[in-house]
Amino acid sequence: MRQYILRRVGYSLVSLFLLSLVIFLFVRVTGDPVSLLVEPGASPEDIENMRRQFGLDRPLWVQYWHFMASLATGDLGLSFYYRTPVLELYFQRLPNSLLLAAVAMGLSLLIGIPSGILAAVRVGGFWDSAGKIFALLGLSLPSFWVGLVLILFFSVYLGWLPSSGSGTTLHLLMPAFTLGWYFAAAHMRLTRSSMLEVLGSEYIKLARLKGLPEALVIGKHAFKNALIPVITLAGINLVVMINVAVVVETVFAWPGIGRLLYEGITFRDFPIVQGVVIIGGGMIVLVNLLVDIFYALIDPRIRLES
Amino acid sequence: MGGETRIGSSDRRRSKNSHGKAPSSLTRRGLLALSALGIIAAEQGAALGASPEGQLTWAVHFSLAPTWFDPAETPGMITPFLLMYALHDAMVKPMPGNAAQPCLAEAVKMAPGGLSYEFTVRAGAKFHNGEPITAEDVKFSFERYRGTSAALMKERVVAVETPDARSVRFVLKKPWPDFLTFYSSATGAGWIVPKKYVEQVGEDGFKKAPVGAGPYKFVSFKPGVELVLEAFDGYWRKTPSVKRLVFKVVPEEATRLAALKRGEVDIAYSIRGELAEELRKSPGLTLKPVVIQGTFWLYFPDQWDPKSPWHDQRVREAARLAIDYKSISEALTLGYSPITNSIIPDSFDFYWKAPAAVYNLAKAKQLLAEAGFPKGFDAGDYSCDASYANLGEAVLNNLQEVGIRVKLRPLERAAFFSAYAEKKLKNIIQGASGAFGNTATRLDAFVVKGGAYAYGNYPDIDALFAEQAVELDVAKRTKMLHRIQQMVHERSIYAPIWQLAFINGQGKRVGESALGLIRGHAYSAPYEDVTLKS
Numbered sequence: 001m002r003q004y005i006l007r008r009v010g011y012s013l014v015s016l017f018l019l020s021l022v023i024f025l026f027v028r029v030t031g032d033p034v035s036l037l038v039e040p041g042a043s044p045e046d047i048e049n050m051r052r053q054f055g056l057d058r059p060l061w062v063q064y065w066h067f068m069a070s071l072a073t074g075d076l077g078l079s080f081y082y083r084t085p086v087l088e089l090y091f092q093r094l095p096n097s098l099l100l101a102a103v104a105m106g107l108s109l110l111i112g113i114p115s116g117i118l119a120a121v122r123v124g125g126f127w128d129s130a131g132k133i134f135a136l137l138g139l140s141l142p143s144f145w146v147g148l149v150l151i152l153f154f155s156v157y158l159g160w161l162p163s164s165g166s167g168t169t170l171h172l173l174m175p176a177f178t179l180g181w182y183f184a185a186a187h188m189r190l191t192r193s194s195m196l197e198v199l200g201s202e203y204i205k206l207a208r209l210k211g212l213p214e215a216l217v218i219g220k221h222a223f224k225n226a227l228i229p230v231i232t233l234a235g236i237n238l239v240v241m242i243n244v245a246v247v248v249e250t251v252f253a254w255p256g257i258g259r260l261l262y263e264g265i266t267f268r269d270f271p272i273v274q275g276v277v278i279i280g281g282g283m284i285v286l287v288n289l290l291v292d293i294f295y296a297l298i299d300p301r302i303r304l305e306s
Numbered sequence: 307m308g309g310e311t312r313i314g315s316s317d318r319r320r321s322k323n324s325h326g327k328a329p330s331s332l333t334r335r336g337l338l339a340l341s342a343l344g345i346i347a348a349e350q351g352a353a354l355g356a357s358p359e360g361q362l363t364w365a366v367h368f369s370l371a372p373t374w375f376d377p378a379e380t381p382g383m384i385t386p387f388l389l390m391y392a393l394h395d396a397m398v399k400p401m402p403g404n405a406a407q408p409c410l411a412e413a414v415k416m417a418p419g420g421l422s423y424e425f426t427v428r429a430g431a432k433f434h435n436g437e438p439i440t441a442e443d444v445k446f447s448f449e450r451y452r453g454t455s456a457a458l459m460k461e462r463v464v465a466v467e468t469p470d471a472r473s474v475r476f477v478l479k480k481p482w483p484d485f486l487t488f489y490s491s492a493t494g495a496g497w498i499v500p501k502k503y504v505e506q507v508g509e510d511g512f513k514k515a516p517v518g519a520g521p522y523k524f525v526s527f528k529p530g531v532e533l534v535l536e537a538f539d540g541y542w543r544k545t546p547s548v549k550r551l552v553f554k555v556v557p558e559e560a561t562r563l564a565a566l567k568r569g570e571v572d573i574a575y576s577i578r579g580e581l582a583e584e585l586r587k588s589p590g591l592t593l594k595p596v597v598i599q600g601t602f603w604l605y606f607p608d609q610w611d612p613k614s615p616w617h618d619q620r621v622r623e624a625a626r627l628a629i630d631y632k633s634i635s636e637a638l639t640l641g642y643s644p645i646t647n648s649i650i651p652d653s654f655d656f657y658w659k660a661p662a663a664v665y666n667l668a669k670a671k672q673l674l675a676e677a678g679f680p681k682g683f684d685a686g687d688y689s690c691d692a693s694y695a696n697l698g699e700a701v702l703n704n705l706q707e708v709g710i711r712v713k714l715r716p717l718e719r720a721a722f723f724s725a726y727a728e729k730k731l732k733n734i735i736q737g738a739s740g741a742f743g744n745t746a747t748r749l750d751a752f753v754v755k756g757g758a759y760a761y762g763n764y765p766d767i768d769a770l771f772a773e774q775a776v777e778l779d780v781a782k783r784t785k786m787l788h789r790i791q792q793m794v795h796e797r798s799i800y801a802p803i804w805q806l807a808f809i810n811g812q813g814k815r816v817g818e819s820a821l822g823l824i825r826g827h828a829y830s831a832p833y834e835d836v837t838l839k840s
Contacts, residue, residue: 035723037381044727044758046454050381082529083373083513092529144558151564163564164556166531253556255530262557263369263530 001296008292012285019281020071023274024064032056033080033268054080067274076278077271081263086275089260094242096166097256100179100249101241103172107180108187109234113227115184116191120199120226121218131188138185143178147251150174164253175252179245183237190233194226235287243280358537358549360838362816364830365556365571369530375516376509380453380494384598384740384828391831392535392551394518395542396497397425397444397474398490401832402823405655406490409543410439410498410519420481420778423489427472431542433500434523441468446501448476454742455493481778484746487655492742521546521834530555546834566591566811573819573830574811582640585811592812594819595642597805599651599826600740602697604629604801605752607735610762615685616733620677621710622798625734627670628708631663634700635804642807649739649752649800650791653826656745656784658791663802670708682709686733691723692716698736701803729761738806745787746774753794767793815839 034050051057055066070077076086119131154174155163161170198204199222207217245258253259257276264272366388373379374386377394390396398414401407408414411425431439445466451459462482467475478485489496503517516524521543522535533553537546554571556562562574563581567588577585577593586593606622608614615621631645646652647660674682685705690698695716702714712734717725725731737759739748754771755763767790774786794800808828812819817837820830830836 031718031721032724035719045457049457081369081373082371083379084371084529089529148558148560151561156564156567159568163568163570164558164561165554165570251558251561253554253558253561255528255555259369259530259557 004296005293008289012289015285016278016282019285020068020274020278021064023277023281024067027268027270027273028060030265030268033270037080037267071278076275079264079269079272081267081269081272086271089272090257090275090279093255093257093260096254097242097245097249097258100172100175100245100254100256101238103176104180104183104241104245105234105238107176108182108184108237111180112184112187113191113230116188116230117195117218117223117226119188119192120195123196128192131192135185135188138181138188141181143182143247144251146181147174147178147248150178151251164251166254171252171254175248175254178251179241179248183234183241186237187230187234191226191230194229195222198222198226232291235291236284239280239283239287243276243283356545356547358539358546360548361550361552362548362573362836362838363552363554363571365562365565365574366553367557367559367562367576369555369557370527370533370553372513372527372529375513375524375527377447377494377497377499378450378452380451380497384742386494387827387831388829389533389553390494390497390520391829392520392522392833393516393524394497394499394520395431396490397427398486398496400491400824400827402835405653405825406486410444414486420478420483422475422477423485424473424475427474428542429472431519432540433503433519434517434538434540435500435503436540437500437502439498439500439519440471441474442471443498443501444468444474446504447498448495450499450504451493451495453494455488456495459488459493459495481776483775483778483780483783484744487744487747492744492747521832522551525550541834543832544834547837551833551836563811566813569813569815572813572816573821574813575808575829577809577811579638582809585809586640590814592816593640594810594812594821595640595807596810596822596828597642597644597652597826598740598808598828599653599742600738600806601646601649601651602694602736602738602803602806603649604701604803605735605737605759605761606799606801607729607731607761608733609799615677615679615683618677619798620673621679622801624670624673624677624708625705625710626798626801627664627666627673628710629663629701629704629801629803630665631804632665634697634704637700638696639804639807639809642809643804644807645803646805647802648791648795649802650745650748651805651826654744654748656787658745658788660791660795660802667708674709679709682711685710685712687715687731688712688734688736689715689717689722689725689731690736691719691738693719694736694738697803701736727758736803740806745791746771749787749790749794753790753799764793764797764799 033054034047034056037050048057055063067077074087076090078084079086079089082089115131115134119128122128151163151174154161161174162168165171204217204222207221243257244261245256246262248254249256249258250262260272261276263269264276368385370389374389375393377390380386380390395410397411398406398408401409410428410431412428413426415424416422417424425444427439427441427444433439445468448463448466462479462485463476464479465477467477469475476485498519499512500517504512507515521538521541523538525534525536527533532555535551537549539545556565556571559577559581562571563577563585565571566574566585582593585591604625606616608616609622611617632641635641635643635645645663647663648658650657652659674680688698688702695714698714698716702712705712726735726737739752741748741751749771751757752759753767754760755768770786770790774783777783777786810821812821815838817839818835820832820836823835824831
């Protein structure tokens with residue numbers, strides 16, 4: 001078991017190293033950040049000074065070495081745009097992102113799971129078709145469009161909700177719904193397919209043959225097993241919601257990490273992009289690692305096979 | 307110069323010159339009068355100003371950065387001045403009707419020979435923490451300045467002397483006629499911070515809780531959310547009318563408009579295109595376009611190549627005549643971007659007003675035929691910053707109409723400006739600049755030999771430029787810089803397109819938004835002038 005865990009940890013570290021290398025190189029492919037931080041026509045001396053100030057005049061490998069050395073001490077660097085430590089910026093935005101992600105996830109599970117169960121139980125019926133349309137719309141409608149339509153309807157025409165910003169429960173409703181709908185659709189589809197698979201299994205047939213009430217068969221025997229992949233996906237989705245809700249946070253001016261990432265990309269603020277991606281990637285790697293370990297703990301075949 | 311020493315400041319009478327705006331310049335006598343008026347105005351403000359009341363909220367289109375709370379880090383862009391006009395004050399700065407108005411300076415004197423400038427700190431001016439502003443603060447602010455053009459300024463200023471608590475003398479290595487331009491508006495070196503406070507709280511502490519000498523003091527800042535400021539009763543010019551200013555960050559344009567319509571914000575920055583049209587139609591809302599110091603143009607980098615069609619001045623003139631300036635401005639900026647026919651912004655010192663741009667297809671075709679291109683020619687690439695590709699498409703269509711066939715080549719902004727500066731672009735470049743400075747600094751970058759964006763040069767222009775760079779007599783320098791601009795115009799070195807208008811929206815509650823009060827400034831300023839409707 002120890003060997004299994006050590007190997008998994010090793011894989012995770014390699015993944016993080018590769019992620020750091022890829023993101024470090026990718027942000028630099030996008031171009032020179034200095035040209036976005038000065039007005040067009042700025043003097044070459046000013047541009048050069050700024051480049052020196054950000055350490056961009058040094059060879060790439062030196063920059064990478066410096067980046068990794070800082071990372072090892074928990075320092076994600078100083079934002080070019082904000083001139084503030086990236087970690088500080090990240091933690092300033094994290095509570096907002098956590099709040100939005102938690103509410104959006106709650107909504108997505110509240111809508112996605114029951115509708116997925118209903119669609120699986122009534123395959124080919126009205127609820128199944130309605131669920132499919134709901135999922136199709138949720139996955140295909142662009143979030144920015146949904147967000148703007150909601151603002152237009154609920155803020156401008158009806159005047160019920162604030163158009164943007166944060167601070168009250170009312171501010172949270174539209175962004176949480178916009179973000180949650182997309183994930184509700186994904187959760188609904190997975191719940192449906194997972195339920196269909198479980199409902200076709202032998203033990204469910206046996207339960208029905210035993211004469212158990214249908215509600216008990218679905219609610220107790222089928223649902224519990226069908227939920228496992230949904231919860232696993234929800235865990236990964238939560239990390240995604242926290243770190244990359246870029247569009248929703250931008251449309252609703254929600255001050256979260258997604259918008260921080262958007263600002264980082266817009267201004268080619270390399271430290272911000274690198275930092276957010278590394279932390280987000282780290283969270284996903286950690287979740288996967290924990291899931292792997294958990295699976296190995298409950299299923300000896302996994303650790304023996306590996 | 308006569309018996310008087312002229313120094314950079316303002317003179318409304320001169321700016322009304324029909325041949326173009328003369329540089330702002332003051333005599334000592336004039337400056338004394340102006341200072342006296344300033345004192346009287348300040349006293350009146352203090353005496354008559356009622357207590358500040360109410361709140362005004364802006365929807366800002368970008369995230370505010372704490373680095374902009376500190377004038378020492380002013381980068382080469384206009385954005386930080388949005389905050390600096392509220393939190394801080396400068397010795398001399400652009401104000402309504404005056405490109406270089408003494409503010410924290412009561413008087414400014416240039417020594418004969420132009421080797422030093424002496425400022426007298428305004429009596430009674432104080433920081434938000436109640437400390438008086440002293441010569442030491444002025445010296446400290448200059449010496450700690452590390453923003454745009456810091457190296458240039460520190461290279462040319464050999465010493466900053468403080469003979470007494472209210473006098474500061476900047477000693478120059480050699481005469482530098484543009485010193486005041488750089489000190490007042492092109493950099494943040496002349497914006498004053500409290501020495502004692504900065505030393506006490508440190509650099510980071512200052513950014514977290516800035517103390518300035520501006521009309522509004524810092525209350526709170528939530529990065530990416532909002533900045534809250536409160537009126538400073540002790541501001542020397544006048545007590546602000548509005549008690550609280552709130553700057554909310556709303557990056558999405560449609561959301562800004564929605565917030566303005568709902569009354570969640572009072573002023574929304576940057577509403578463009580169809581949304582601007584909708585704003586114009588919305589009852590109770592007002593469109594507030596501001597013409598900024600960003601000029602756009604076509605540049606012909608091959609004009610120095612005798613084999614290129616662009617070498618022929620008639621071809622360049624034909625291109626200028628082919629552009630339907632008015633229609634383009636109306637289509638893209640509701641007609642608010644003025645056609646100034648110059649690469650120099652009309653708010654800059656030494657600006658020369660060029661003859662009006664002409665749109666004449668027949669004449670353009672005739673000139674092309676005379677140049678040996680009766681059926682037009684394939685002109686190659688039309689390179690532009692991708693974010694202004696819509697402007698490029700419109701101009702390109704105009705050029706095609708007279709037979710100048712070009713291919714639009716939009717480049718991502720950074721790639722475009724880097725290729726432009728590295729002189730890698732050919733055929734036609736759609737360029738732009740919003741950089742600070744004056745006519746001389748703009749010509750230096752874009753026209754004169756060795757300029758960062760100049761692909762070639764004209765020796766007579768270079769000679770005249772070198773001459774004006776050391777000329778201390780403002781009148782003579784004005785004449786020379788006007789002549790250079792005239793030569794640029796006559797030779798069609800550029801085909802200027804427009805001076806960009808930045809379009810904003812104003813809500814029902816606003817009395818005075820202070821948008822457009824300061825020429826070329828994109829944002830509301832001065833903030834002590836903003837009012838709510840009673």
